[in-house]
Amino acid sequence: SPRKTLSIDEYFTGVRSGDTAVLARALTLVESSNPQHQLEAEELLTQLMPFTGKAIRVGITGTPGAGKSTFIEALGLQLVRAGHRVAVLAIDPSSGITGGSILGDKTRMPNLAAEPSAYIRPTASSGTLGGAARCTRESMLVCEAAGYDIVLIETVGVGQSESYVSHMTDCLVALVSPAAGDELQGIKRGLLEVVDLLVVNKADGELRTACEVAARQYRNALETITGSHAQHESKVYTASALENEGVDKVWTAVEQHYNRMQANGTLTTRRQNQNRHWLWAIVEERLRQSIYTHPAVKAIRPQLEQEVLTGAISVESAARRILDAYDLGCEL
Amino acid sequence: SPRKTLSIDEYFTGVRSGDTAVLARALTLVESSNPQHQLEAEELLTQLMPFTGKAIRVGITGTPGAGKSTFIEALGLQLVRAGHRVAVLAIDPSSGITGGSILGDKTRMPNLAAEPSAYIRPTASSGTLGGAARCTRESMLVCEAAGYDIVLIETVGVGQSESYVSHMTDCLVALVSPAAGDELQGIKRGLLEVVDLLVVNKADGELRTACEVAARQYRNALETITGSHAQHESKVYTASALENEGVDKVWTAVEQHYNRMQANGTLTTRRQNQNRHWLWAIVEERLRQSIYTHPAVKAIRPQLEQEVLTGAISVESAARRILDAYDLGCEL
Numbered sequence: 001s002p003r004k005t006l007s008i009d010e011y012f013t014g015v016r017s018g019d020t021a022v023l024a025r026a027l028t029l030v031e032s033s034n035p036q037h038q039l040e041a042e043e044l045l046t047q048l049m050p051f052t053g054k055a056i057r058v059g060i061t062g063t064p065g066a067g068k069s070t071f072i073e074a075l076g077l078q079l080v081r082a083g084h085r086v087a088v089l090a091i092d093p094s095s096g097i098t099g100g101s102i103l104g105d106k107t108r109m110p111n112l113a114a115e116p117s118a119y120i121r122p123t124a125s126s127g128t129l130g131g132a133a134r135c136t137r138e139s140m141l142v143c144e145a146a147g148y149d150i151v152l153i154e155t156v157g158v159g160q161s162e163s164y165v166s167h168m169t170d171c172l173v174a175l176v177s178p179a180a181g182d183e184l185q186g187i188k189r190g191l192l193e194v195v196d197l198l199v200v201n202k203a204d205g206e207l208r209t210a211c212e213v214a215a216r217q218y219r220n221a222l223e224t225i226t227g228s229h230a231q232h233e234s235k236v237y238t239a240s241a242l243e244n245e246g247v248d249k250v251w252t253a254v255e256q257h258y259n260r261m262q263a264n265g266t267l268t269t270r271r272q273n274q275n276r277h278w279l280w281a282i283v284e285e286r287l288r289q290s291i292y293t294h295p296a297v298k299a300i301r302p303q304l305e306q307e308v309l310t311g312a313i314s315v316e317s318a319a320r321r322i323l324d325a326y327d328l329g330c331e332l
Numbered sequence: 333s334p335r336k337t338l339s340i341d342e343y344f345t346g347v348r349s350g351d352t353a354v355l356a357r358a359l360t361l362v363e364s365s366n367p368q369h370q371l372e373a374e375e376l377l378t379q380l381m382p383f384t385g386k387a388i389r390v391g392i393t394g395t396p397g398a399g400k401s402t403f404i405e406a407l408g409l410q411l412v413r414a415g416h417r418v419a420v421l422a423i424d425p426s427s428g429i430t431g432g433s434i435l436g437d438k439t440r441m442p443n444l445a446a447e448p449s450a451y452i453r454p455t456a457s458s459g460t461l462g463g464a465a466r467c468t469r470e471s472m473l474v475c476e477a478a479g480y481d482i483v484l485i486e487t488v489g490v491g492q493s494e495s496y497v498s499h500m501t502d503c504l505v506a507l508v509s510p511a512a513g514d515e516l517q518g519i520k521r522g523l524l525e526v527v528d529l530l531v532v533n534k535a536d537g538e539l540r541t542a543c544e545v546a547a548r549q550y551r552n553a554l555e556t557i558t559g560s561h562a563q564h565e566s567k568v569y570t571a572s573a574l575e576n577e578g579v580d581k582v583w584t585a586v587e588q589h590y591n592r593m594q595a596n597g598t599l600t601t602r603r604q605n606q607n608r609h610w611l612w613a614i615v616e617e618r619l620r621q622s623i624y625t626h627p628a629v630k631a632i633r634p635q636l637e638q639e640v641l642t643g644a645i646s647v648e649s650a651a652r653r654i655l656d657a658y659d660l661g662c663e664l
Binding site for chain 2: 042046064129138275278280283284287290304305314316317
């Protein structure tokens with residue numbers, strides 16, 4: 001039998017009272033591309049707004065193989081045992097391509113998934129990367145309103161998804177594996193500038209020494225880029241998520257970073273700038289969707305696509321005609 | 333003294349006659365975000381259209397450290413020595429973040445850059461990834477009209493940029509380094525589906541055996557995903573760009589792939605579908621730009637942004653009000 005539709009009030013009450021079944025449905029509502037659902041999600045978010053913003057928002061990025069899921073599970077378990085409520089979300093940069101994601105997968109974090117104070121949300125992989133990122137941000141707000149005081153947002157580097165994560169978190173942690181030479185080539189100047197903490201993971205067994213060497217290289221790279229030594233030395237850590245070593249130190253650094261930002265006012269500024277960023281990101285996404293449902297555009301679409309397919313018209317000229325039709329439609 | 337402005341005719345004649353100075357200026361025109369330049373670029377592309385489409389379009393992707401620049405230089409030199417004219421372009425996925433790119437950098441391919449039959453275009457790194465990809469596609473068309481019969485488009489994986497490259501090339505080659513375990517974890521199902529050829533690079537010195545092992549693992553992974561053995565065995569190669577070994581075999585495979593697609597009609601279909609994809613990508617990008625220049629939107633922007641910054645209004649509600657203003661503006 002189909003599930004009963006929930007009212008906004010029911011969503012609100014369920015989320016606020018910590019009902020994880022209602023929380024899951026609220027996140028599904030936020031992820032929906034149905035226009036009616038989007039309006040309801042907007043209304044729900046407006047009502048939840050006063051109860052958001054209280055969590056420490058942490059982004060965790062890293063190249064494939066850097067050990068993100070092991071690290072998040074170790075960190076998450078440590079945090080719930082210390083009395084925190086932890087939500088794990090993900091942004092999947094492969095969502096533009098076909099196929100599913102391995103990010104935010106409960107089966108990769110079985111011990112954390114079994115904890116009542118942890119909530120792991122499987123990634124919604126449909127739509128554009130920007131759309132997926134918007135969903136993750138709104139899911140984060142809903143989780144905050146549900147009382148999770150730490151939100152971990154996972155994504156894979158190198159790519160634009162790190163930029164999205166940096167636009168919604170208070171602290172961005174990059175995990176790297178100790179293959180320093182190759183890694184350093186891959187770590188872009190821009191990434192180093194946007195990352196708050198860098199963790200050389202897998203500092204165990206035979207790789208322990210390599211990790212120390214890599215950490216030193218990263219410190220040097222950061223120095224070169226920022227021109228400052230003292231300020232950034234504490235940005236690079238080594239850890240072994242597998243042996244649960246150094247994960248506590250990384251979290252202490254996250255908290256220090258957060259507390260410092262809170263004390264000097266940059267936390268407020270950072271979040272304000274993030275909100276302004278998302279305002280325009282949402283506008284752009286909604287506008288993008290509107291073109292496909294526009295009557296005048298729909299009317300000329302089959303003919304124009306055919307002309308593009310046969311090469312009768314250039315892609316650029318066809319685009320111009322669609323945009324003209326879009327404008328015209330507004331005047332009716 | 334400022335350079336003389338070129339007319340569309342002068343751009344056209346210069347590009348068609350192989351004048352690389354005019355070619356460079358035409359590509360700058362294509363990359364411009366100035367609306368007047370965009371109109372001129374559109375007109376130029378329309379005129380050049382009949383002279384495009386004759387090149388073999390090859391995408392080359394790979395994780396950082398996989399040896400892309402060494403491989404492209406080795407391949408490019410081989411191709412120009414065989415009488416081809418080769419253009420090298422790039423899509424930089426870090427363009428959304430701050431800082432420059434190391435892709436498409438002439439200094440990384442000094443020997444190829446010195447060849448008169450090769451043209452290496454430094455990456456335009458401004459704007460969105462989608463915008464950068466559109467520019468690269470249009471630059472490719474201009475290079476084709478300038479007589480380059482092979483276009484190599486470089487990008488870094490993992491990320492959405494591979495999806496963009498697959499939407500503009502006839503053959504997508506992924507370079508991977510021989511650290512098979514980690515690499516395999518990182519190679520997404522979606523990437524394997526979109527890649528035409530997979531090259532385990534650095535098959536030299538101590539890594540030679542590791543490369544063979546990795547190649548076998550990739551073949552198995554492809555089999556598992558596609559459920560077919562024979563069809564995909566020839567998709568995986570090993571090479572050493574450094575020692576210039578196996579690069580020729582990769583190119584033979586690219587040509588075979590291209591010739592097979594040409595013979596059975598899938599080349600036409602692939603390019604037609606790509607054109608349809610870009611039609612809507614361009615529409616979306618132009619629409620996105622239009623919101624920021626819209627009079628009614630500009631009028632309410634400062635007030636709304638202030639309300640979002642102070643938290644007086646939710647990001648979602650503010651976005652709704654901007655979209656309402658955008659619609660209203662059209663009615664005037």
